Amino acid sequence: xxxxxxxxxxxPEQLQKEQHARSMLRETFLRCLLSMANRKVQFNxxxxxxxxxxxxxxxxxxxxxxxxxxxxxxxVQKEALIRSQDVISFTYDV
Amino acid sequence: MNTCDxxxxxxxxxxxxxxxxxxxxxxxxxxxxxxxxxxxxxxASLVLVDFGLPGKASVQVVMGHAVEExxxxxxxxxxxxxxxxxxxLPPTPRRLDP
Amino acid sequence: SWRGSAAPPLExxxxxxxxxxxxLYGEDSAKIxxxxxxMQLAFDRNCDRKQPKYxxxxxxxx
Numbered sequence: 001x002x003x004x005x006x007x008x009x010x011x012p013e014q015l016q017k018e019q020h021a022r023s024m025l026r027e028t029f030l031r032c033l034l035s036m037a038n039r040k041v042q043f044n045x046x047x048x049x050x051x052x053x054x055x056x057x058x059x060x061x062x063x064x065x066x067x068x069x070x071x072x073x074x075x076v077q078k079e080a081l082i083r084s085q086d087v088i089s090f091t092y093d094v
Numbered sequence: 095m096n097t098c099d100x101x102x103x104x105x106x107x108x109x110x111x112x113x114x115x116x117x118x119x120x121x122x123x124x125x126x127x128x129x130x131x132x133x134x135x136x137x138a139s140l141v142l143v144d145f146g147l148p149g150k151a152s153v154q155v156v157m158g159h160a161v162e163e164x165x166x167x168x169x170x171x172x173x174x175x176x177x178x179x180x181x182x183l184p185p186t187p188r189r190l191d192p
Numbered sequence: 193s194w195r196g197s198a199a200p201p202l203e204x205x206x207x208x209x210x211x212x213x214x215x216l217y218g219e220d221s222a223k224i225x226x227x228x229x230x231m232q233l234a235f236d237r238n239c240d241r242k243q244p245k246y247x248x249x250x251x252x253x254x
């Protein structure tokens with residue numbers, strides 16, 4: 001869970017600013033994740049593992065990515081879940 | 095700035111990086127450059143956009159837990175800001191009534 | 193109510209989550225919750241239909 005800052009606890013105006021900032025950031029991020037459905041994504045993972053897959057969806061806590069046609073070093077896995085903890089970054093073109 | 099504490103910064107500080115060109119070090123040896131679109135307040139993950147040819151862009155999502163350092167390179171001008179905010183995201187969904 | 197009057201009050205996790213979201217997101221919390229619900233639904237539906245397995249089987253980062 002995400003804590004609110006100490007200043008925000010004390011000051012309603014600060015709390016509102018922080019809530020607004022958090023909403024803007026989260027909304028843009030969610031729209032971004034939603035727009036990734038069916039895109040080809042490259043995952044850069046720990047241990048220098050790089051794999052490509054077609055993005056499906058993420059859970060809202062951003063713990064798991066559901067993907068299809070995952071090209072692993074030993075072949076294609078048709079349907080897969082990738083743990084976000086294994087991922088450093090992922091990229092795609094628009 | 096040294097931002098091993100990146101996930102702890104909070105919404106107001108993350109917002110101060112939005113629309114800026116940043117260099118992000120992540121994992122052991124990854125480095126990414128791009129315009130910061132947003133930071134997920136839940137996972138502290140950054141979304142960077144790198145513009146290529148007209149109408150083309152590459153999007154990089156760097157997981158918050160992997161961030162080692164975030165450095166601001168420059169501020170966006172009006173045109174870049176607009177391009178960033180409008181170029182690839184679908185239009186804002188209709189506001190839901192409470 | 194189907195519960196006897198002696199029963200303790202029901203826990204309402206939905207309501208508690210609503211209150212937490214309101215604290216985090218303020219007046220936009222309803223909108224954020226609606227977007228999150230849509231996203232989680234898509235994730236759950238895909239997982240139900242496609243039955244994806246974790247890859248790699250063992251986490252890279254323990």
